[in-house]
Amino acid sequence: PANAKAMLSPILREKPSAEPEAEPDWYQKVKRRAVFVCLCGTVATGRDQINLPEALLSMAMHAKDKNAISVGIAYVGYRAPDELEMFTEEWQKKFYRMLRLGERTTKVPPPRQVVVHGEVYNVWSLLDGRVRVMRVGEVRRNGERVGVGWMRYCAQLLWHGEPFVFQSCRSYLRFAPRWDEHLRNDLAVALRRQQKPIISWMSQLQEDEPWQWVSDQVDYDDNNTSPPAALVGTHLDEQFGWLRWRRRQFSHTFGVPTQVAFFTPHNAFSTSELLTGVPADPFLNSLHFHGQLTCENVRLHTQGFDVFAPCMNVTWETAHGAREAHGVLQGVADEVVGSNGDFFEEQKDRADAILDPWENRLTSLDEEVLDAPMPTGIFWTALRPQDPSPWETGRHVGHRLMKGTARTMTTFEQQTGVDLMRREVHERARNGGLNSDRDFEDSKVYLQGRERSLRQQMEGGVAEF
Secondary structure, three states: OOOHHHHHHHHHHHHHHHHOOOOHHHHHHHHOOOOOEEEEEEOOOOOHHHHHHHHHHHHHHHOOOOOHHEEEEEEEOOOOOOOOOOOHHHHHHHHHOOOOOOOOOOOOOOEEEEEOOEEEEEEEEEEEOOOEEEEEEOOOOOOOOOHHHHHHHHHOOOOOOEEEEEEOOOOOOEOOOOHHHHHHHHHHHHHHHOEEEEEEEEEEEEEOOOOOOOOOOOOOOOOOOOOOOOEEEEEOOOOOOOOEEEEEEEEOOOOOEEEEOOOOOOOEEOHHHHHHOOOOOHHHOOOHEEEEEEEHHHHHOOOOEEEEEOOOOEEEHHHHHHHHHHHHHHOOOOHHHEEEEEEEHHHHHHOOOOHOOOOOOOOOOOOHHOOEOOOHHHHHHHOOOOOOOOEHHHHHHOOOOOOOOOOOHHHHHHOOOOOOOOOOEEEHHHHHOOOOOOOEOOOOHHHHHHHHHHHHHHHHHHHOO
């Protein structure tokens, strides 16, 4: 017995650390079709803590392939760093019910600390790794206030290798029934036309609705007649040379995804190649959003990505939120820029280098860029549990925040109608890359048709009277 005890004791002692780290069973079953839903908040004291949990409930309720959904959320915290301000046990139970996984035991586990380019953040892995949450401090150690550029980057780091990605920088979203099925189908069609397609669109607008809401443009059989909206260019910012933007609503749905000029982080669905090839750039965080968006579209084009509008709209945001977003897209309202003056010039130099039509020069920030973590395609919360920075960096995977070499700024001009060198925005850019404006709700043809229809109705009414 004594010998047996002596033989057993080391084994028993080692057991806790000897358990093999592995991907969760649920993920192994859906790994080849999994969708990573990547969302972020941007302010500590706004409505993000209310909007994000409700957006996820709407997303889960309306997903068709519910088992294949996983989530990454980065948000700006305002309480103690180890206190999770949302995603309570009660919310987790609702989320399980929306995924039709029945009643499960839920808890808020202790967070794990990770290091993101020198910043120490807490990460919670909830519901067996289905929901990953990163709490970000309002100000970085160097004094830079975080904005949408940094928050999108942090949310993308929560990717665990899922082959498909839906991402949005809007905290309030309502989803259409079978949104994931529609987007997968659109992406499959686009993949037959282009090697690197992205489905990207601006949401339809509604008043603030509970998360259970379903649009009246979706019938009982889930047929969706809601047209999507596109991001279009309007004119160039005279001071910086960046493109100013606006949302433009289509007047109808499409039979197949239609190719458009511009990507928007408001809504995008793609393969995960987007995260590894053109991740969000945290080193432009202190620039106006319209400048960040101009740089990202140039990077995407030169890396060989093409953008398509979906056949139908599958997300909604509030009209109030859209009005605020319009100011940011136009470059006239951006709070982060005002408080980050010390970082602006250095980051603007990087933007100028990205938009330079002749060369792909490096700047003073590019050495630092190489040390930043990049989205890494492994289930790192389970497979690298002790690693404080479980990601590859630019030194291992290459500089992923530069222009690409697959296409040039000349082809960018031809495809989008934006000539950054001559500082000209052509009609093609205002039509989102389409040859004319006839497909848009505010086109002359559409408005004339509506006016004619209303006149006929009125004349018919008068005749009946």
